Amino acid sequence: MRHTFPVISTHLAIEVHGAQVYNHKVFEEFQEEAKCSIGTCKSRGFTECDSLEVTTVRDANRDINYEVTYCPDTLKATCSCRMLERKGILCRHVIWIYSSNGVKIIPEQYVVQRWCKDARLSKMFDCNGEATEDVDIIDGKQIAMSVMWSEIHQTVGMLMGKMKNDVDNFSSLIIQFKEKLSPLGSPLNKQQQLEKIFGCSPSQEITILPPKKSKNKGSGKRMLSMKEKAVALARKPKRLSVTDMTG
Template sequence: MAHCRVLKMVSIMRTTQRSKRENSFFKRFEHKSGTLVEFWIRFKSTMDQQRHTQKQLDNNDNHSSAKTSTHLALESHAAKVYTYSAFYTFKEEAIYSIDTCRTGGFTERGELEVTTVKDSSRGTNFEVAYNPALTDDPGTRKASCSCTRFERTGILCRHIIWIFSANGMKIIPDDYVVNKWTKEYLRLRMFNYNGEGTENMEVIDEK
C-alpha cells in the first residue's frame, strides 16, 4: 500500500498542466520501483549541483570581464554590463554582424530610417527601423528589426548591432539592456520584514 501511494504522488508531478520542460525535469527522478526517499535524494543532489554551478557563474560575473572578439565598441560595453552567458550570446551576434551583414537599401518613413540588412548567414533580408532621436544622447536612440530577436530573447540581434555600429554608437541604449541579463541584477538584494537579506529574489523588469 505504501508503495502504491508513492507512485501516485510521483505521477502527480507529471501532468498536462505543467510545461514540457517541467515534466522533463521531474521525469529524471522518477523510477517505477523507486521510493519517495530515493526521489528526494536524487532531486536534492541535482539542485545542489545547480546551486554550485550558479555560484561559480556568479563569481565569474562579479570579479571578471569576458574577453571581446571584435573591434565594436558595443561589444566592449556588453562585456561590462552583461553576465557571462548573456555576453557570449551578444558576442556571437556581434561577430555575425561583421561577417554576414551588409546594407542593402535605405528609405525614410517619417522620423524612422528603415534599412534593409542583407544577412548572408540566413540567406534573407531583414528590415531595421532606426530612430536617431532628436538629441545627441545615444542612450535615447531606438531601433527594431523584422527578425524580432530582441523581443523574443532580450538580446540585440546582429542586424540592429550592424545599424547601431554603422551610426557610430558606442554603448547599448538603456532600453535594450534588459535587467535580468546584467551583472548588476546578480548583486540586487531584497530584504524581508526582519531586515534579513534574501538572495536571488525575482525582480520585475519594468522594461
C-alpha cells in the first residue's frame, strides 16, 4: 500500500503532491477537497492589506461565503472554515486559492507528519523524552513506551495550529490521567500534606485534653441597679430611737 500510487482525479498539481506525501486514507479526504475546489468555489471579493490578500470564497455546495487570508511571500493561508486547524488537512477554499496563485505543492508547514506515508519512520523517543536511534529494542514495554512518546510529541506538534481551548482540553486530559496513575488517586488534601512533611500520622490515642472552663468575668454576681439598691434599702429595718426603747 505504501508504494502504490492512487488515481488522480483532477488536473491540479497540488493533488499529485498530496498523493505523494499522504497515506491512502488521508489522501482520499484531501482528494475530495481538491475536486470540490474546482467545481464549487468561486471568488466573491478581494482586498489587499500590506502583504496579505483576503479573498471571499463562495462555496456553492454549502451556500456559504468563507474568508481566506493568503500571504504570497510565505505561502501562509488561513480559512474561516477552520478545517486545517480541526483536521490538519487543507480545505477546498485554500486549495482553490493556491491553485489560482500557481502553488503546486502543499507548503511544508501544513504537512502533518502523522498523516504521511512515512509516519512510522519518524524519530522515536525514549522514556526520558530523548530521541533514540536504537532500533534493536527487545523489551516490549520499552517499545510501547517509545511509541507512546512519539505519539505525544506528534500530538503536541499538531496542537501548534490549534486554538487555545484545544490546548487546554488536551492538557486537562493529561492531568486527569496523571491523577489516575497517582498512588493516592487524587491530589493530596491538607492532612495528607502534613503527614508527608512530618513523616508520621496523627496518634489515635488522645492524651492531652482541653482545659476546664473558668469564669473570667468577676465573681459571677450581677451588679444591682440604683433602683434595686433603693428598694433594698427601704426594706431594711430602721434602727430604734431612745424614745422607742424606753416607751
